[in-house]
Amino acid sequence: MAYHPAMRSKDASTREAWRCVTRLFLSDEAHDRFHEACAEIGLPHPGSLRALLSISSDPPSMRDLADAMHCDASYITCLVDALEGLGYVERRVMPTDRRVKQVQLTAEGDAARRRALEVLLAPPDSLEQLTATEARTLAELLAKVTASYPPLP
Amino acid sequence: MAYHPAMRSKDASTREAWRCVTRLFLSDEAHDRFHEACAEIGLPHPGSLRALLSISSDPPSMRDLADAMHCDASYITCLVDALEGLGYVERRVMPTDRRVKQVQLTAEGDAARRRALEVLLAPPDSLEQLTATEARTLAELLAKVTASYPPLP
DNA sequence: TATTGTTATACTCTATAACTATA
DNA sequence: TATAGTTATAGAGTATAACAATA
Numbered sequence: 001m002a003y004h005p006a007m008r009s010k011d012a013s014t015r016e017a018w019r020c021v022t023r024l025f026l027s028d029e030a031h032d033r034f035h036e037a038c039a040e041i042g043l044p045h046p047g048s049l050r051a052l053l054s055i056s057s058d059p060p061s062m063r064d065l066a067d068a069m070h071c072d073a074s075y076i077t078c079l080v081d082a083l084e085g086l087g088y089v090e091r092r093v094m095p096t097d098r099r100v101k102q103v104q105l106t107a108e109g110d111a112a113r114r115r116a117l118e119v120l121l122a123p124p125d126s127l128e129q130l131t132a133t134e135a136r137t138l139a140e141l142l143a144k145v146t147a148s149y150p151p152l153p
Numbered sequence: 154m155a156y157h158p159a160m161r162s163k164d165a166s167t168r169e170a171w172r173c174v175t176r177l178f179l180s181d182e183a184h185d186r187f188h189e190a191c192a193e194i195g196l197p198h199p200g201s202l203r204a205l206l207s208i209s210s211d212p213p214s215m216r217d218l219a220d221a222m223h224c225d226a227s228y229i230t231c232l233v234d235a236l237e238g239l240g241y242v243e244r245r246v247m248p249t250d251r252r253v254k255q256v257q258l259t260a261e262g263d264a265a266r267r268r269a270l271e272v273l274l275a276p277p278d279s280l281e282q283l284t285a286t287e288a289r290t291l292a293e294l295l296a297k298v299t300a301s302y303p304p305l306p
Numbered sequence: 307t308a309t310t311g312t313t314a315t316a317c318t319c320t321a322t323a324a325c326t327a328t329a
Numbered sequence: 330t331a332t333a334g335t336t337a338t339a340g341a342g343t344a345t346a347a348c349a350a351t352a
Contacts, residue, residue, distance in 0.1 A: 009285055009289065010283075010284075010285035010288050010289075013285065013288035013289040013291070013292045014276045014280050014281060014283065014288045014292075015274060015275075015276055016292040016295075016296065017276070017280060017283075017288060017291045017292040017295055018274060018275075018276035018277070018280055019274050019305060020292065020295035020296055020298070020299045021174075021177060021183065021295065022183060022186075022273060022274060022305065023299045023302045023303070023304070023305055024174060024295075024298075024299055024302065025178065025183040025184075026203065026206075026302075026303070026305070027299075027302045027303065028223070029302075030174065030175055030178040031178075033175075044341085044342095045341080045342065045343095046342090047342070047343080050179065053179075061310080061311095062310070062311060062312095063309085063310065063311080070181070071343070071344080072343075072344050072345075073310075073311065073312090074311085074312070074313080074314095074343085074344070074345080074346095075342085075343055075344070076311090077311065077312055077313085078342090078343085097309095097310085097351080097352070098310095098350080098351060098352085099309065099310040099311070099350070099351045099352065100309095100310060100311085100351095101310080101311070120175060121168060121171060121172050121175060122168075122171075123167045123168055123170070123171035124171070126298050126299065126300075126301055126302070127167050127170060127171055127298055128167060129297075129298075130163075130167065130170075130294070130297065130298065131163070132162055132163035132166065134294055134297070135163050135166035135167045135170060136162065136163075136166040137290060137294060138166070138170045138291070138294045138295070138298075139166040139167075139169035139170040139173065141283070141287055141290060141291045141294070142169075142170055142173035142174065142177075142291070143169065143173055144282075144283065144287070145173070145177075145279050145280055145282075145283065145291075146173045146176045146177055146180075146279065147279075148279055149176045149177065149179075149180045149182075149279070150176070150179070150180065151176070152172060152175065152176055152179070197318090198318080198319065198320095199319090200319070200320080214333080214334095215333070215334060215335095216332085216333065216334085224320070224321080225320070225321050225322075226333075226334065226335090227320085227321070227322080227323095227334085227335070227336080227337095228319085228320055228321070229334090230334065230335055230336085231319090231320085250328080250329070250332095250333085251327080251328060251329085251333095252327070252328045252329065252332065252333040252334075253328095253332095253333060253334085254333075254334070
């Protein structure tokens with residue numbers, strides 16, 4: 001195969017970028033932030049915060065949540081129990097199919113979610129050191145990369 | 154306070170960049186990759202892979218590993234047991250202080266680590282779609298951001 | 307019969323407490 | 330006495346299996 005400098009360079013750059021993401025991941029920066037956000041709104045599991053963030057204005061069923069979070073339905077029961085206990089969500093039996101329960105965000109739940117996001121999305125010091133131009137470029141590139149991932153409320 | 158467009162823009166960009174990182178984090182992309190890498194080299198816990206990756210050529214003590222991983226020493230015992238059972242590391246009593254055990258990587262351990270990294274550092278499809286220039290820019294910016302984080306072997 | 311959700315239970319990962327050996 | 334490491338045990342988080350209600 002012929003030498004192809006552009007391809008080789010692109011591959012190396014892509015790998016280097018992903019290596020940095022992996023380091024970010026291993027640094028527990030985002031992980032710790034997640035636990036802080038849970039503490040902020042009194043949630044016991046990180047799982048219940050993920051569930052809270054997954055609930056859109058179109059109320060999902062328990063099964064929808066299980067699918068979105070790639071976990072077992074029984075665990076969703078546990079997570080939604082916690083959210084309901086804090087008054088952040090309500091279970092509503094769907095009239096058209098009485099097997100299904102829809103998970104509806106309450107006003108308190110919406111406020112709690114906003115507070116949790118405030119903690120979660122506060123950038124760490126390592127990002128603050130970028131110049132304005134660098135920050136904008138980074139945001140644009142990462143937005144392109146994460147376009148296919150589930151949105152954040 | 155006076156209106157200061159550059160600052161405001163920088164803050165918004167930084168937040169947007171971090172929001173993307175959080176989405177990447179929530180997507181379980183890196184998390185799943187970690188489990189794949191564990192399976193590749195027969196490790197039971199993700200923790201034991203983190204430990205394997207933390208071992209430098211200057212063999213750390215059990216306590217060094219516990220400090221580096223911010224976890225309890227007893228858990229390090231469990232992780233190193235797993236690594237030793239697979240022949241990836243050896244415990245060596247330090248001659249100058251016989252309380253201390255140094256964790257030495259074996260040739261098998263070094264090979265396993267390389268295979269694990271191959272899985273771990275293979276960039277996901279979402280990154281492959283960048284152009285060569287974009288990938289290079291992203292790598293540079295992320296390298297700057299993660300400069301203060303622990304390195305990856 | 308198949309699907310939604312719940313309960314009861316078990317497994318995995320990680321921490322705490324009590325202990326041994328060395329300093 | 331204090332520190333390194335281990336053992337035994339307990340806790341948090343998540344899954345599996347059996348079940349009830351509805352379709």
